[in-house]
Amino acid sequence: MGQLYLNLSSESVMIEVKELSKTYQLGKVDVHAMVDVTFRIDAGEFVAVMGPSGSGKSTLMNLLGCLDLPSSGSYFLEKFDIRSLSPNQLAEVRNKRIGFVFQNFNLLPRASALENVELPLLYGRIQNSHQIARDSLERVGLADRAMHRPNELSGGERQRVAIARAIVNNPAIVLADEPTGNLDTRTGDEIMNVFSSLNDEGATIILVTHERDVASRARRIIQMKDGRMHQDILNEGLIA
Ligand code: ADP
Ligand code: MG
Numbered sequence: 439m440g441q442l443y444l445n446l447s448s449e450s451v452m453i454e455v456k457e458l459s460k461t462y463q464l465g466k467v468d469v470h471a472m473v474d475v476t477f478r479i480d481a482g483e484f485v486a487v488m489g490p491s492g493s494g495k496s497t498l499m500n501l502l503g504c505l506d507l508p509s510s511g512s513y514f515l516e517k518f519d520i521r522s523l524s525p526n527q528l529a530e531v532r533n534k535r536i537g538f539v540f541q542n543f544n545l546l547p548r549a550s551a552l553e554n555v556e557l558p559l560l561y562g563r564i565q566n567s568h569q570i571a572r573d574s575l576e577r578v579g580l581a582d583r584a585m586h587r588p589n590e591l592s593g594g595e596r597q598r599v600a601i602a603r604a605i606v607n608n609p610a611i612v613l614a615d616e617p618t619g620n621l622d623t624r625t626g627d628e629i630m631n632v633f634s635s636l637n638d639e640g641a642t643i644i645l646v647t648h649e650r651d652v653a654s655r656a657r658r659i660i661q662m663k664d665g666r667m668h669q670d671i672l673n674e675g676l677i678a
Contacts, residue, residue: 450480450481450482451479451481451514451517452479452481452483452515452516452610452611452642453477453478453479453502453513453515453642454478454479454512454513454514455475455477455478455501455502455511455512455513455514456476456511456512457474457475457476457510457511458472458474458475458476458498458501458508458510458512458513459472459473459474459475459508459509459510459511460472460494460497460501460508460509461509470665471494471497471665472494472497472498472501472665473494473664473665473666474511474666475498475666475667476667477660477667477670479642479644480642481610481640481642482637482641482642483642483643484633484634484637484642484645484655484656484657484658485643485644485645485656485657485658485659485660486645486646486647486653486655486658486659486673487499487644487645487646487647487659487660487661488646488647488648488650488653488660488661488662489661489662489663489668493662493664493665494662494664494665495615495646495662496615496646497665498662499613499615499646502515502536502611502613503536503538503613504520504528504531504532505532505538507520508521515535515611516535516610518531533558533561533562533607534562534607534609535610535611536609536611536612536613537601537604537606537607537609537611537612538604538612538613538614538615539597539600539601539604539612539613539614539615540600540614540617541616541617541619541620542620543588543593543596543599543620544600545588545599545600545603546588547588547589549587550584550585550586550587551575551580551583551584551588551591551595551599551602552568552571552575552584552585554599554603555571555574555575555599555602555606556568556570556571556606557603558606558607559571559606559607562607570606571602572584574602574603574605574606575598575599577602577636578598578599578605578632579598580595580598580599592625593620593621593622593625594621594625594628594629597617597618597621597625597629598629598632601617601629601632601633601636605641610641610642611641611642611643611644612633612636612641612642612643613645614633614643614644614645616646616647617629617645617647618630618647618649619647626652630652630655633645653673654673656673657672658670658672658673659671659673
């Protein structure tokens, strides 16, 4: 993949998107969900994405997570051009380099917490997957709930399991689309503590939220509006 290497000045660039756009066809109507979004995110950043409902936040996250492909523009992840990867390589990137956390947890209801966390390892046929999954649950403070099924856990605990699953392969980036949206304020705070400590350990985190106090935990805030990037600001006590 040598020819796909983008010659960037900084070694620490994790994500670079240029004029990234996504248009959905709804019957005869074109929906411009994202228009010409350009930014760069370095390794180790903690970024919050904000904006009104329908402004393109989830579309952006799905593109960054390689769950969907752009209509136009470019996306370099760890210097590799996403458009040039084969379906197998894309699946590998999704499994190994990206951890995704959703608002509604997306856990398998019949599987234990441990089995849920172990799942991404099984795709990769990794040895010792039990222990690695246990360690991941430990990182989110949930080792003592390993054998519980999702319906035997609180909302906050379910989201911790989902985070443990997202980080089990030690991904380069963790993407979270409204991870505290279904949680009360106190539980949401606890979940944000988990993201903050992952960030302290070096993970790059991009997190969508509606709530200003959640966004205030991030060091940088990207505001979306009508599918475009409206603002890109450093959070230095701005939202106190
Ligand atoms: P947000 O997450 O900020 O609420 P979305 O990214 O989900 O916004 O949606 C952005 C716009 O794209 C909205 O107008 C939405 O209706 C539209 N959209 C999202 N997904 C699809 C789809 N699969 N097909 C058609 N339109 C879509
Ligand atoms: Mg959304």
